[in-house]
Amino acid sequence: MNDAALMEDRIAGGDAAAPAAAPAHVHEHGEEPPPRKPPFTRLLGLGAFLAVSLAGLSWAGIQGREHQRVERDAVQHVVRDEKPRVLTVVAAKAPGTVDQVLPATASPLYQTSVYARTSGYLKRRLVDIGDRVKEGQLLAEIETPEVDSQLLRARATLNQSKATLERDRASERLAHLTLMRTRRLHGTANVSHQEYDDAEAAYKVAVATTKVSEAVIEANAADVKRLEDLQAFQKVVAPFDGVITARNYDAGALIVADDAKSAELFHVARNDTLRVVADVPQVYATAIRPGLEAPVFRREAPGREFPGRVVRTTGRVDPSTRTLRVEAEVPNPDDALLPGMYLLVRFRLEAPSNVVQVPGAAIIARAEGTKLATLDADGALRYRKVTVGRDFGNTVEVVSGLSPGETVVIRPGDDLPEGAKVEPVPSAAL
Numbered sequence: 001m002n003d004a005a006l007m008e009d010r011i012a013g014g015d016a017a018a019p020a021a022a023p024a025h026v027h028e029h030g031e032e033p034p035p036r037k038p039p040f041t042r043l044l045g046l047g048a049f050l051a052v053s054l055a056g057l058s059w060a061g062i063q064g065r066e067h068q069r070v071e072r073d074a075v076q077h078v079v080r081d082e083k084p085r086v087l088t089v090v091a092a093k094a095p096g097t098v099d100q101v102l103p104a105t106a107s108p109l110y111q112t113s114v115y116a117r118t119s120g121y122l123k124r125r126l127v128d129i130g131d132r133v134k135e136g137q138l139l140a141e142i143e144t145p146e147v148d149s150q151l152l153r154a155r156a157t158l159n160q161s162k163a164t165l166e167r168d169r170a171s172e173r174l175a176h177l178t179l180m181r182t183r184r185l186h187g188t189a190n191v192s193h194q195e196y197d198d199a200e201a202a203y204k205v206a207v208a209t210t211k212v213s214e215a216v217i218e219a220n221a222a223d224v225k226r227l228e229d230l231q232a233f234q235k236v237v238a239p240f241d242g243v244i245t246a247r248n249y250d251a252g253a254l255i256v257a258d259d260a261k262s263a264e265l266f267h268v269a270r271n272d273t274l275r276v277v278a279d280v281p282q283v284y285a286t287a288i289r290p291g292l293e294a295p296v297f298r299r300e301a302p303g304r305e306f307p308g309r310v311v312r313t314t315g316r317v318d319p320s321t322r323t324l325r326v327e328a329e330v331p332n333p334d335d336a337l338l339p340g341m342y343l344l345v346r347f348r349l350e351a352p353s354n355v356v357q358v359p360g361a362a363i364i365a366r367a368e369g370t371k372l373a374t375l376d377a378d379g380a381l382r383y384r385k386v387t388v389g390r391d392f393g394n395t396v397e398v399v400s401g402l403s404p405g406e407t408v409v410i411r412p413g414d415d416l417p418e419g420a421k422v423e424p425v426p427s428a429a430l
Helices: 003-013 039-081 145-185 193-232
Strands: 085-090 097-114 120-125 138-143 235-237 242-247 266-281 296-298 301-306 309-318 323-331 342-350 356-359 364-366 369-375 381-385 387-391 395-400 407-410 423-426
Touching: 097 242, 097 323, 120 145, 145 193, 266 342, 356 407
Parallel strands: 085 423
Antiparallel strands: 085 407, 097 266, 097 342, 120 138, 138 235, 242 266, 266 323, 296 301, 296 342, 309 323, 356 395, 364 369, 369 381, 369 407, 387 395
């Protein structure tokens, strides 16, 4: 009887005490193989294990949720009992002057392009880029053979017209003498009326001819003067003290005067004093005036300032940008600043005496107006309408509605109602 038949016999007969039959199969070495557990028993064990595991996990989850609930209730209890903490600052009286730093651009005090006024070939160039020049210093020479020949011809024509004038003046004197003699003899049998009229007409013609010769001389003299000026333009000189910042021709180049396509010979700039131009926003425009101090500095070298002063303004706000164009002059004797540099200019503006200064983050803009959140003596929050003045970015001027020494809340938010008790945390915003 095999193992399966034996198990069926035991289940059917219920005889637990029946002797076990000898195994049908014995190992070849004489040892019996270990008994095998029934499948039903293994299923029961696996189910029990899973049930215990699920119960343990459920118990751990319940305990975790209970622990979280206890902690949440404790935190809510603490929050209900504690006052909200807010950043505060004491409103201070605005200083008598306020420094406002704005971007600016440096340009030379004077600069100009030097063009040729006569055509020819560049004979020589005496300066180059970066050279310092004085007013009237020779920069280059231009050869103008055509102008030279035209000048010689004009001078000869002028001399010819002068000789013609001398001849015409002699003819005028002769005609005048003839007229005088004819006039004395007029009315006698020796001179007829026709002869007298001829003499008088000849004199008038002589006078007119002389005037024509004089006009021709003036025209020829003007032509000579024009050519002499052109010849003088063979020497190109500096219009003022400065630095050569551009040169476009070398020796031997053809120079054509009065040609729109021709480039400038040189560009000269005066850099010992710079013109610093800044666009001032409308909020500060009325405080800018000529004579106001305007020191400048470079962002890459903030430790050194260069003294400057406002010399002029446009006197109008540009409607497209709402800014006022301001020019300041800055001495630059050592060339520490260069034209075209990006600079920062500091305007020192006067502030009204009744102005209070608060951080910009304390301003509350609402549909009903501008407000500030303040704290009273009991630490309660009070909202107050104020009138603001100039906005300097980090700080804002309050011209009415606030007094110096009052405690102002920074960023009160929208969840703090009027009269709420808060815990102030002093800030160093001002």
